[in-house]
Amino acid sequence: MTTAKIIYGTAWKKERTTELVVNAVLNGFRAIDTAGQPKHYNEELVGEALEILQNQHGIRREDLFIQTKFTSLGGQDRSKPLPYNPSDPIPTQIQTSVQNSLRNLRTTYLDSLLLHSPLSRVADTVTAWRALVALQDEGTVHTIGMSNTYDVRVLEQLERETGRRVQVVQNRWFEGNAWDREVCRYCRERGIQYQSFWTLSGSPSLLAHPSLRAVAHAKHCTPAQSLFRLAQMHGVTPLSGTTSVEHMREDVAAAEIDLEEELQGGAVREVVKLVWGP
Numbered sequence: 001m002t003t004a005k006i007i008y009g010t011a012w013k014k015e016r017t018t019e020l021v022v023n024a025v026l027n028g029f030r031a032i033d034t035a036g037q038p039k040h041y042n043e044e045l046v047g048e049a050l051e052i053l054q055n056q057h058g059i060r061r062e063d064l065f066i067q068t069k070f071t072s073l074g075g076q077d078r079s080k081p082l083p084y085n086p087s088d089p090i091p092t093q094i095q096t097s098v099q100n101s102l103r104n105l106r107t108t109y110l111d112s113l114l115l116h117s118p119l120s121r122v123a124d125t126v127t128a129w130r131a132l133v134a135l136q137d138e139g140t141v142h143t144i145g146m147s148n149t150y151d152v153r154v155l156e157q158l159e160r161e162t163g164r165r166v167q168v169v170q171n172r173w174f175e176g177n178a179w180d181r182e183v184c185r186y187c188r189e190r191g192i193q194y195q196s197f198w199t200l201s202g203s204p205s206l207l208a209h210p211s212l213r214a215v216a217h218a219k220h221c222t223p224a225q226s227l228f229r230l231a232q233m234h235g236v237t238p239l240s241g242t243t244s245v246e247h248m249r250e251d252v253a254a255a256e257i258d259l260e261e262e263l264q265g266g267a268v269r270e271v272v273k274l275v276w277g278p
Contacts, residue, residue: 004031021049028252035069039077043104067112174202
């Protein structure tokens with residue numbers, strides 16, 4: 001599991017993927033998220049960036065945390081080349097997708113592999129999870145998890161059926177789903193890494209909250225940095241997909257902001273209660 005406090009997300013970057021991943025790492029990111037889903041991601045260009053970083057900047061593969069996903073057919077655009085044969089059994093689809101990801105990313109292992117979402121049937125999700133467990137047992141994948149999973153019963157069932165706990169959950173974390181409070185709490189209590197996306201774009205009213213802005217003013221940082229730091233201090237590892245070099249630096253620097261004193265004050269407690277509950 002990554003010890004990085006923030007992860008660079010590569011969705012929607014298209015032909016700029018290589019340039020942006022290189023910039024993100026050169027500006028402090030050490031964890032990269034992608035997916036075997038040509039609809040929204042370009043793994044090949046992430047792999048190109050990793051090669052540039054190693055050959056031109058001396059940043060080794062083992063110094064980075066690389067996470068990708070298996071995306072089932074329901075999340076794929078069938079007009080684009082699929083990373084597996086959809087008529088194959090689910091375990092074969094996953095094996096094929098992972099081998100394709102390894103080629104794209106120019107690596108021999110993955111630090112983390114997620115199911116991009118539960119499959120349409122519970123039994124199929126369990127079958128897919130067993131395939132991830134097998135990949136972890138053989139050492140191809142170091143950490144396994146789930147994305148877009150908003151019901152703790154799914155996480156509980158996977159562990160009950162296979163004896164292997166989900167180690168990473170990556171979900172939308174925003175005001176529209178009350179910051180996924182139940183799943184967040186479940187992960188925190190069980191030592192599961194909770195990764196958030198839509199952290200900034202999904203919560204404009206939180207970023208505009210007077211208390212958060214007061215903290216940002218007091219700490220000479222941006223409201224976005226304050227939110228990232230509060231999230232990190234409450235067990236959330238945010239993804240950032242910024243295309244701005246300035247924001248890349250700010251997002252990485254958020255981890256160094258000391259909010260311990262502010263957490264004792266009423267204003268910050270108001271924000272914490274709003275997001276994480278009493």
